[in-house]
Amino acid sequence: MSKVFDLFIIGGGINGAGIARDASGRGLSVCLADKGEIGGATSSWSTKLIHGGLRYLENYEFKLVRESLKEREIVYKIARHISKPIPFIIPHTDKIRPAWLIKFGLLLYDNLGGKTNIPKSKTLDLNKKFPNILKEKFKTGFQYYDIQIDDKKLTKLNAQDAKKNKAKILEYNKVKKAEIINNEWVISLQDKKKIKSKVLINASGPWINETLHKNIKIKSKNKIRLVKGSHIITKKLYKEDVAFTFQNIDKRIIFVIPYKKKFSLIGTTEVEVKSPENTVISKQETQYLIRSVNNYLKKQIRKKDIVDTYSGIRPLIEDFKEASKVTRDYVFDLNIVNKLPLLNIYGGKLTTYRKLSEKVLLDLKKFLPKTKKGPWTDKKKLF
Numbered sequence: 292m293s294k295v296f297d298l299f300i301i302g303g304g305i306n307g308a309g310i311a312r313d314a315s316g317r318g319l320s321v322c323l324a325d326k327g328e329i330g331g332a333t334s335s336w337s338t339k340l341i342h343g344g345l346r347y348l349e350n351y352e353f354k355l356v357r358e359s360l361k362e363r364e365i366v367y368k369i370a371r372h373i374s375k376p377i378p379f380i381i382p383h384t385d386k387i388r389p390a391w392l393i394k395f396g397l398l399l400y401d402n403l404g405g406k407t408n409i410p411k412s413k414t415l416d417l418n419k420k421f422p423n424i425l426k427e428k429f430k431t432g433f434q435y436y437d438i439q440i441d442d443k444k445l446t447k448l449n450a451q452d453a454k455k456n457k458a459k460i461l462e463y464n465k466v467k468k469a470e471i472i473n474n475e476w477v478i479s480l481q482d483k484k485k486i487k488s489k490v491l492i493n494a495s496g497p498w499i500n501e502t503l504h505k506n507i508k509i510k511s512k513n514k515i516r517l518v519k520g521s522h523i524i525t526k527k528l529y530k531e532d533v534a535f536t537f538q539n540i541d542k543r544i545i546f547v548i549p550y551k552k553k554f555s556l557i558g559t560t561e562v563e564v565k566s567p568e569n570t571v572i573s574k575q576e577t578q579y580l581i582r583s584v585n586n587y588l589k590k591q592i593r594k595k596d597i598v599d600t601y602s603g604i605r606p607l608i609e610d611f612k613e614a615s616k617v618t619r620d621y622v623f624d625l626n627i628v629n630k631l632p633l634l635n636i637y638g639g640k641l642t643t644y645r646k647l648s649e650k651v652l653l654d655l656k657k658f659l660p661k662t663k664k665g666p667w668t669d670k671k672k673l674f
């Protein structure tokens with residue numbers, strides 16, 4: 292008789308890999324399949340920050356920011372070798388947000404997550420501190436810290452640890468079909484093999500509804516909007532090891548972050564798209580990012596300074612707000628199909644993947660009687 296796994300996960304992005312690690316470490320048998328490389332999609336196209344999301348405070352998302360700040364502490368502790376804190380400077384410009392609002396936001400940001408080893412925010416004299424980087428008209432700045440991480444590596448480390456815990460991790464093997472036969476999920480893979488499982492998790496990121504409709508043949512309850520976010524990469528724009536948070540007239544923010552020693556990473560944009568496939572930056576997005584940087588920096592950049600670009604897709608739950616106002620929190624959609632559980636995971640952030648994985652196992656507890664232990668991933672280092 293062929294093996295019946297406790298858990299089958301569609302998608303090896305940070306969410307799928309995080310769940311595979313957590314579940315396999317609790318003694319569950321896990322199989323995960325990705326149609327491409329582990330961490331090869333959205334989870335390597337992010338801004339690469341483990342952050343509370345200062346900006347979300349403006350949308351009153353205190354719960355999300357608190358959870359993210361707590362996770363920032365934990366992820367920094369368990370993945371210190373692939374992450375580092377960097378100071379972010381917000382140059383003050385009265386036209387966009389008043390100074391008191393930013394200071395109030397930073398006070399919350401410093402305290403919402405509880406005890407932290409990450410330095411607190413402060414006000415800076417920009418003309419003294421960065422006379423060569425910013426235009427002179429930006430006199431005051433606000434400094435806070437967040438964590439920069441290698442997003443793809445984080446995903447791969449989770450998958451590797453799951454493998455050490457005996458999980459079966461399959462790459463370049465698309466899930467073609469998932470159906471219930473004789474009281475078990477039967478998953479048909481691209482290589483024609485069939486895998487059996489008691490629980491099915493759909494963690495296919497921006498492909499979530501496509502997987503649900505085309506491969507599992509179930510109608511989704513949640514409508515999503517696919518919102519593209521693009522980055523440009525230039526040669527290092529300044530030598531100091533600081534990042535900048537630039538406010539734009541449309542109230543969106545753009546980060547300029549030191550990247551891989553020799554480069555600056557600049558992003559991101561928000562553009563609604565129809566499909567998660569073949570995402571590339573548009574001319575308008577490139578211009579938007581260049582304009583944003585040139586509003587602030589003395590050194591002006593042009594299209595020819597761009598050495599690389601990448602774009603990723605956010606699957607945002609449709610709630611008919613502007614893209615920047617739609618929640619970045621995750622949403623679980625648990626379905627019981629002929630008595631078997633199917634959990635669809637919508638959205639989320641790189642930052643909260645670990646907590647998300649814990650919550651998945653909590654929500655599925657009654658379907659996973661072989662679970663041998665409780666939460667553990669906040670303590671064990673990722674190597």
Ligand SMILES: Cc1cc2nc3c(=O)[nH]c(=O)nc-3n(C[C@H](O)[C@H](O)[C@H](O)COP(=O)(O)OP(=O)(O)OC[C@H]3O[C@@H](n4cnc5c(N)ncnc54)[C@H](O)[C@@H]3O)c2cc1C
Nearest residue numbers: 302304305306326333334337338340466496520639641642
């Ligand atoms: C531009 C941008 C910037 C971001 N910046 C940040 C940031 O700085 N910090 C932060 O915390 N978060 C950030 N995020 C959010 C974060 O990147 C995502 O929440 C996270 O990567 C989503 O992971 P995932 O596992 O859900 O999706 P993905 O990483 O996309 O993984 C889904 C996987 O499913 C696979 N798949 C799909 N269909 C199938 C199928 N039928 N069979 C098998 N496999 C399948 C895909 O190949 C893919 O690898 C950003 C997102 C974007 C778009």
